[in-house]
Amino acid sequence: MNPRSAAPVCTRWLALLIALAPLAAAAQPHAVGLHRVFEKPLDNDKAYANKFTDVALRCTYTAPSGRAVDFAGFFDGDGRGGGDATTGSVWKLRFLPDELGEWSYKWSWSDGTPGGEGRFDCVAEGAGKGVLRAYGENPRWFAYNGTEPVWIKSYYETGHGSIAQPFDWITANVYQPLIDRGYNHLQVNWLMSLCCFGQYYLDGPEPSTQDLALYQDGRVESTMNLDVWRRMERHLGWLNDRNVGVHMFLGFEGRKNDGPKWDNLSDDAKDFYVRYSVARLAPYANLAGWNFVWEDPGDTESRELGWARLVQKHDVFDHLRTYEDEMPRDNEYQRPEYNFAAIENHHIAAPQNPLDLPYRKTPWTHHQACLIGYVPGKPVYMSEGNALWRRYWAERTGATQDDLRRAAWGCATAGASFCWNGHAKEYELAVRGPEGIPFYGDENPYTASAGYIDVLSDVMNQRVDFHRMRPDDSLLSGHDPFRVWCLAEPGKQYLVFATAGEPFQLTLAPGDYPSRVWVDAKTGETTAAPEGDEVPMPALTDDDDKPAEGASRRRFTPPGADTDWVLILRAG
16 A cells, blocks of 8 residues: 555544544443442423423333343433423433343333433442341341341431531531441431421531422422432432431421421322332432331321332332331331331330320330330331430430430340430531530530440440340349340340449350450440359249250349449350
8 A cells, every 4th residue: 555545544544433432432331339329311302291290201120130120210300400390301210230240221201202222330349338128137137238237326417408508518517527436327307308497507608598398288290399309319329429328207298397298199199209209219229218207106098108108119129118106015017018117215104195204214215115116027226215315305304415325225235226316406406516416526515425325336346246136135133124134146145234333143045155344335444244143043934934954144243333334245
């Protein structure tokens, strides 16, 4: 070839390759981390009277294993928080991949608008923890995907209107300090956003708006506030990237907080509301979990039970879903619509509220509520404990920080998780100072409580295999049952919490327990524990449970009465 004629040919080939490069890049599958959010925006500029309801976006995802999953897309206005029922042309597909490898997907429109298809790679790099569920081997506890146990360290973050404050300020001053202290779970009021928008962090920048209701009362199909969805998802997504679970406290029902009322929606509107919410939120693995609202009976078909049935129907990822029960003695958690329990300790000591009130701060009611709230296979989360919340309950019950610490241990020794709160006021929030979040130094008195929770978390994560243990107060004797509780894996490990150094006797399975330690529940300091003095086993009747052959009963006296003590015994 003539060298002079080769140059134009090479130039033409180079130009062709440059032209084809975008097509080649488009053909390459998008990479998404395992258990992270896959998202694809789609444009549909057809005119609809109501873009939320007049057309449905459907998609089938096919996993590397060949498993097919149908999951709907949703209308999102202009894709940036703008638009409404008649304006905007952006729809979105979102999905939560749970298998490594190449996924394919096909979408279609219910009105015959041409659909399409695509693929993406699900990769290990940047993988998330997955969906929080009951631990398959011991479902008193939670586990990622039901297989990786996790001790829930949860705080009640109460800023309804904080999603309108500068995002970077909230992440730096609220979320990051919690993460730095090991918190992996938050109970929040901004998901879903229905009320109380004047409650934001007053020592932070002013919010850009207080127009934060998701929709106008009774008109959910036509008045969705897409800017509010964008704000909620930005917070949820940031926490998802850091594997922090988020439990919605106020949930879908605004009637108790002067927000939009569930009862004002038709059956079709309720189905749309849940279906739309699931399409937007369920692809976030850290949704942990769905909640209708606080304090409902659990069996109301027109409210919490019907709502839970809709969530169960539409959420193909099977996130946690519940209702919050203030009367756990009469709970409805055996129903298949609920897959975990969110409880309070209000009505434990007596069925009538005036008799219960003096007992609401007692740690024993927290322990007992967690025990009776458990339905086999469905872990318990104390969403609202009267001694665990400084905000709202402390001033009503007179609960002290000692009560808070003991209530937390009462939940843990009942095989349950819990959240707590150190904010000072019911209707005003701050980040720093005596009124703020107790992670900024000694000026906030509840910094001490934050330390108590750290001690508890360290014990559960470092000193025992919590996920193998179950509550077993029947192993205790010679004690005040309102003050001493036991968590055990008989023959392997025992944990006993003793309020203010209360002595107790513990029945042990045969074997040696060379690892013995007392832990100060206030400071975390440890003291070697003796074997305990052996005491005679009591005479048993035919109706009594017989201990294992060779079992022994031993008496333990904590090192002192000026603090609470935790005894840990481990075999081998």
